[in-house]
Amino acid sequence: MKNPLTSPLFSPRHTTPEKFFIEACDEGADAVLAIDRVSNEMTLTGKKDVPPSAVTRPICGIMGTIRLVAGMYLIVITRKRNVGSLLGHAVWKAVDFDVISYKKTVLHLSEIQSQENKTFLSMLNNVLTTDGFYFCTDFDLTHTLQRLANTSPDFQEMSLLERADQRFVWNGNLLRELAAQPEPFLDPPCPVIVMKPCRINGKIFEWILISRRSCFRAGVRYYVRGIDSEGHAANFVETEQIVLYEGAKASFVQTRGSMPFYWSQRPNLKYKPKPIISKTTNHMDGFQRHFDSQLLIYGKQSILNLVNQKGSEKPLEQAFAKMVSGMNNGMLNYIAFDFHKECSHMRWDRLQILVDSVAETQDEYSYFMVNSEEKTVAQQRGVFRSNCMDCLDRTNVIQSLLARRSLQSQLQRMGVLNVGQRIEEQAEFEKIYKNAWADNANACAVQYAGTGALKTDFTRTGKRTRWGLLMDGWNSMIRYYKNNFSDGFRQDSIDLFLGNFAVDESDGPTPLRVQKDWKFLTLPIIMLVAFSMCIVCLLMAGDTWTETLAYVMFWGAASAITATIILFNGQDFVDAPKLVHKEKMD
Numbered sequence: 001m002k003n004p005l006t007s008p009l010f011s012p013r014h015t016t017p018e019k020f021f022i023e024a025c026d027e028g029a030d031a032v033l034a035i036d037r038v039s040n041e042m043t044l045t046g047k048k049d050v051p052p053s054a055v056t057r058p059i060c061g062i063m064g065t066i067r068l069v070a071g072m073y074l075i076v077i078t079r080k081r082n083v084g085s086l087l088g089h090a091v092w093k094a095v096d097f098d099v100i101s102y103k104k105t106v107l108h109l110s111e112i113q114s115q116e117n118k119t120f121l122s123m124l125n126n127v128l129t130t131d132g133f134y135f136c137t138d139f140d141l142t143h144t145l146q147r148l149a150n151t152s153p154d155f156q157e158m159s160l161l162e163r164a165d166q167r168f169v170w171n172g173n174l175l176r177e178l179a180a181q182p183e184p185f186l187d188p189p190c191p192v193i194v195m196k197p198c199r200i201n202g203k204i205f206e207w208i209l210i211s212r213r214s215c216f217r218a219g220v221r222y223y224v225r226g227i228d229s230e231g232h233a234a235n236f237v238e239t240e241q242i243v244l245y246e247g248a249k250a251s252f253v254q255t256r257g258s259m260p261f262y263w264s265q266r267p268n269l270k271y272k273p274k275p276i277i278s279k280t281t282n283h284m285d286g287f288q289r290h291f292d293s294q295l296l297i298y299g300k301q302s303i304l305n306l307v308n309q310k311g312s313e314k315p316l317e318q319a320f321a322k323m324v325s326g327m328n329n330g331m332l333n334y335i336a337f338d339f340h341k342e343c344s345h346m347r348w349d350r351l352q353i354l355v356d357s358v359a360e361t362q363d364e365y366s367y368f369m370v371n372s373e374e375k376t377v378a379q380q381r382g383v384f385r386s387n388c389m390d391c392l393d394r395t396n397v398i399q400s401l402l403a404r405r406s407l408q409s410q411l412q413r414m415g416v417l418n419v420g421q422r423i424e425e426q427a428e429f430e431k432i433y434k435n436a437w438a439d440n441a442n443a444c445a446v447q448y449a450g451t452g453a454l455k456t457d458f459t460r461t462g463k464r465t466r467w468g469l470l471m472d473g474w475n476s477m478i479r480y481y482k483n484n485f486s487d488g489f490r491q492d493s494i495d496l497f498l499g500n501f502a503v504d505e506s507d508g509p510t511p512l513r514v515q516k517d518w519k520f521l522t523l524p525i526i527m528l529v530a531f532s533m534c535i536v537c538l539l540m541a542g543d544t545w546t547e548t549l550a551y552v553m554f555w556g557a558a559s560a561i562t563a564t565i566i567l568f569n570g571q572d573f574v575d576a577p578k579l580v581h582k583e584k585m586d
Contacts, residue, residue: 013056013057013058013059013076014050014051014054014055014056015054015055015056015057015100016051016053016054016055017037017104018036018037018038019034019035019036019037020033020034020035020037020074020100021033021034021035021045021049021050021054022035022059022062023047023050030046030047031044031046032044032045032046032047032049032050033045034049035074035102037102037103037104038102040072040102040177042177042178058078059076059077059078059098060076060077060078060079060080060092060094061076061077061080061094061135062074062075062076062077062178063075063076063077063094063097063128063171063174064171064173064174064175064176064177064178065174065177065178066124066173066174066496066497067502067503068117068120068121068503069109069113069114069116069117069120069503069510070101070103070106070108070109070113070114070117071101071102071103072101072102072177073099073100073101073102073121073124074099074100074102075097075098075099075100075124075128075171075174076097076098076100077094077096077097078096078097078098079094079095079096080092080093080094080095081093081095083134083193083195084193084195084206084208085195085206086136086139086141086195086208086242087139087244087249089136089137089138089139090136090137091134091135091136091139091141091193091195092134092135092136092137093133093134093193094133094134094135097125097128097129099121099124099125099128112509112513116510116512116513119512120496120503122493123489123492123493123496123497124493124496124497126489126490126493127493127494127496127497130446130447131443131446131447132213132443132446132447133170134193138160140160140163140164141168141193141210141212142164142165142167142168142169142212143163143164143165144238144240144251144253144368145240145242145249145251145368145370146251146253146368146379146380147165149368149370149376151163161175161179165212166215167212167214167215167216167236167238168212168213168214168215168238169215170213170215170497170498172215172498172499173497173498173499174497174499176499193208193209193210193211194208194209194210194436194439194440195207195208195209196208196432196436198428198429198432199428199429200411200416200417200426200428200429201416201417201418201421203245203415203416205243205244205245205246205411205414205416206242206243206244206245207241207242207243207407207429207432207433207436208241208242208243208244209239209240209241209242209436209437209440210239210240210242211237211238211239211240211440211443211444212237212238212239212240213235213236213237213444213447214232214233214236214237214238214257215498216228216230216232216236217232217233217234217236218234218235218494218498219234219448219491219494219495220448220449220450220483220487220490220491220494221235221390221448221449221450221479221483221487222265222266222267222273222483222487223266223267223487223488223491223576223577224258224491225258225263225264225265225275226258226259226260226261226262226263226264227258227260227261227262227286227287227290228286229285229286230286230289231260231286231287231288231289231290231291231292231293232290233257233258233259233260233290234257234258234391235256235257235258235390235391235392235444235448236255236256236257236258236391237255237256237257237391237444238253238254238255239253239254239255239256239399239403239440240252240253241253241403241406241407243407243410243411243414245414245416246372246414247371247372247373247374248369248370248371248372248414249369249370250367250368250369250370250378250410250413250414251367251368251369251380252367252368252380252403252406252407252410253298253368253380253383254383254384254385254386254399254402254403255294255298255383255384255385255386256385256386256387256391256395256399257385257387257391258387258391259305259307259316259319259320259387260286260287260290260291261277261278261283261286261287261319261320261323262277262278262281262283262286263275263276263277263278263316263319264276264278265389266571266574267483267484267487267570267571267574268567268570268571268574269484269566269567269570269573269574270567270570271480272312274312275312275313275315275316275389277315277316277319283319283323284323284326284327287323287327288327291327291329291332294383294385295329295331295332298382298383299331299365299380299381299382299383300331300332300333300364300365300381300382300383301331301332301333301382301383301384301385302333302335302358302361302365302382302383302384302385303320303324303332303333303334303335303385303387304335304337304354304358304384304385304386304387304398305317305320305321305334305335305336305337305387306337306338306339306386306387306388306394306395306398307336307338307339307387307388307389308338308339308340308341309336309338309341310338310341313389316389317336320334321334321336331382333361335354335357335358337354339388339394339397339398340394342354343464346464348458348463348464351397351398351401352401354398355401355402355405358384358402359405361382362384362402362405362406364381364382365380365381365382365383365384366378366379366380366381367380367406367409367410368380369410369413384399384402386398386399390445390448390449391448392441392444392445392448392449392453392454393441393445393453393454393455394455396437396440396441396444396453396455396456396459397455397458397459399437400433400434400437400459403437404423404424404433407423407433408422408423411423424462434459434460434461434462435460437459438453438456438459438460441453441456441459442456449479449482449483450478450479450482450483450486450487450490451475451478451479451482452475453475454472454475454476455468455472456468457469457471484573484574484575485574485575486575487575488574488575488576488577488578489575491577491580492577492578492579492580495577495579495580496579500579500580501579501580511578511579512578512579514578520572520573523562523565523566524566524573526558526562527559527562527563527566530555530556530558530559530562531555531559533551533555533558534552534555534556534559537551537552537555538552
C-alpha cells in the first residue's frame with residue numbers, strides 16, 4: 001500500500017494537550033493514528049475523532065519514536081525534496097525534521113536531567129542533519145533490482161517495512177513502537193542517491209547511483225573498525241549503478257566494507273594512529289560469518305584490498321590474505337593492490353593495471369539486465385568487495401572505474417552506444433558520470449569521516465591535480481580535528497539513533513555524567529602557560545643573554561615535557577564515546 005505520510009501530498013499532524021493525531025492523506029482515506037501523550041498508547045481512529053481545537057501542522061512522514069530522559073519523543077519529517085523518479089516511482093530526500101516531546105513540559109526533570117535531555121536531543125539532531133536520508137513511498141529502495149526481480153509473490157504483497165533489507169533501514173529502531181500499526185504510517189529511509197537524466201547519441205536514458213550504508217556496526221572513522229561478533233563490517237556500503245532506457249533496465253552492484261576481522265585504530269592525538277589487530281579474539285569466527293553472509297547475498301566475491309603493503313598497514317593486509325587463504329573457499333578471490341605505491345608520483349594511469357587484471361572476472365560476474373519485453377537477459381553472479389583503510393577515498397576511485405566498464409557493456413547492449421564508441425569519448429555524459437561518483441564519495445565520507453572525500457579531483461577530472469592535493473590536505477586537517485575532538489559525540493549520536501544505547505526509564509544517572517580525568521584540563525593549561533612564558537622571555541630579554549637563555553630553556557623545557565606527557569596519554573585527551581562501553585566498540 002502506498003504510504004501517504006511520505007507521498008507528494010503533506011499529511012496533517014493535529015496536536016492537543018492529550019494526543020497527537022496523524023492523518024493519512026490517501027484520497028478518500030479516513031485513517032488517523034492517535035498517540036496518547038500520557039500513556040504512549042497508539043490507536044487507529046477516524047477523522048471525526050480529531051477535536052476541532054487541535055493545532056494542525058503539515059508533515060511529510062514519520063521517522064519514528066524514541067525515549068529520552070524527559071520521556072517519549074515523536075520524530076517527523078517536516079520538509080522533503082523530490083530528487084527524481086525510479087521506474088515511475090517518486091524518490092524523495094528528507095530535508096528537515098522535528099523532534100516533538102510527548103510531555104507538555106520538562107519541569108519534572110532536575111537541572112542535571114534537563115541538561116542530559118538537551119544533550120540527547122542534540123545527538124538526535126546531529127544524525128538527522130547529516131545529509132543522506134532518502135525514501136520512496138511505493139518502491140523498495142533497500143533492495144537491488146536483481147533481488148526484487150527474484151522475489152516471490154508473497155514478498156511483493158508485504159509492506160515496505162516488512163520486506164525491507166534491515167541492513168539499510170536507518171530508522172528501524174525508531175519504528176519499533178509503530179511497527180504494530182498497519183501502513184500507511186511507516187516508511188524506511190535509505191541513504192544515498194544520485195539520479196541523472198543523460199543523453200548519448202541523441203538517446204535519453206536515466207542513470208542512477210544508489211549507495212546503501214549499513215546500519216549494522218555503523219559509526220565514525222577510528223571508533224568503528226573491523227567487524228563485530230555477528231560478522232557485520234564497519235562502514236559497509238552496497239552501491240548499485242542503474243540504467244533505464246526505453247523499458248529496459250540494468251544494474252551493477254559493488255560493495256565496500258572494513259577489513260572483516262577484529263582490529264582497531266583509536267584516536268590518540270597522533271595524525272595517523274597505529275592500527276592494532278586483536279590478539280585475544282578468534283578472528284576466523286567473525287570472518288567466516290561475514291563472508292558466509294556475503295556469499296549468500298551476492299554470490300562470488302572478488303576482494304580488492306587497496307591498503308599499503310608496507311608500514312603500519314602491512315600487518316592488516318597480511319592478516320586479511322592469510323584469513324582468505326585459511327577459508328579455502330573457491331568462491332573468494334583475494335587481490336592485493338598497493339594503491340599508494342602504484343600511483344605514487346601522480347602515476348594515476350597505473351590504476352588501469354588493476355582494472356585490466358580483473359576484467360575477465362568482471363565479465364564472468366556480469367550484471368543484471370531486463371530487456372524492454374521484461375525478460376531477464378543477464379544476472380549478476382558475483383561482486384567486487386573493495387576496501388582501503390576507511391573504505392572511502394581509494395575505494396571510491398576503484399569502484400567508479402569498474403562501474404564505468406560495466407556501464408560501457410550495458411549501454412552498448414541497450415543500443416545507446418554504437419559499436420566502437422567508448423564512454424570516455426562522450427564528453428557531456430562523462431562529466432555527469434565523474435561528478436556523480438565524486439558526489440557519492442563525498443556523501444559517504446561526510447557520514448563516516450566528517451569531511452568530503454579525498455582524491456575526488458581524479459574522480460571528477462580523470463587526473464590528479466595540485467589543487468586536488470591542496471584540498472586533500474585541507475580535508476585531512478579537518479578530519480584530524482574532528483576525529484580527535486568531536487567524533488566521540490558523533491559516535492554517541494549514531495548509537496543513540498540506532499538503538500545501540502537505550503536511555504534507561506529509571507531516574508538514575510546516564511553515562512553522560514562521566515567526568516574527565518584531572519589531566520584533561522590541568523596539563524594543557526600548564527603547557528599553554530609554559531609556552532606563553534617562553535614567548536614572553538624571548539620578547540622581553542633579561543639583563544644578560546645568559547639570563548634570557550636560562551628562562552627560555554626552562555619554560556621551553558616545561559612546555560616540551562608537558563606536550564610529551566599529553567601525547568603519551570593521547571587517548572585521555574580525545575573526545576571519546578560515552579554511551580557504549582569500550583569493549584563493545586572494539
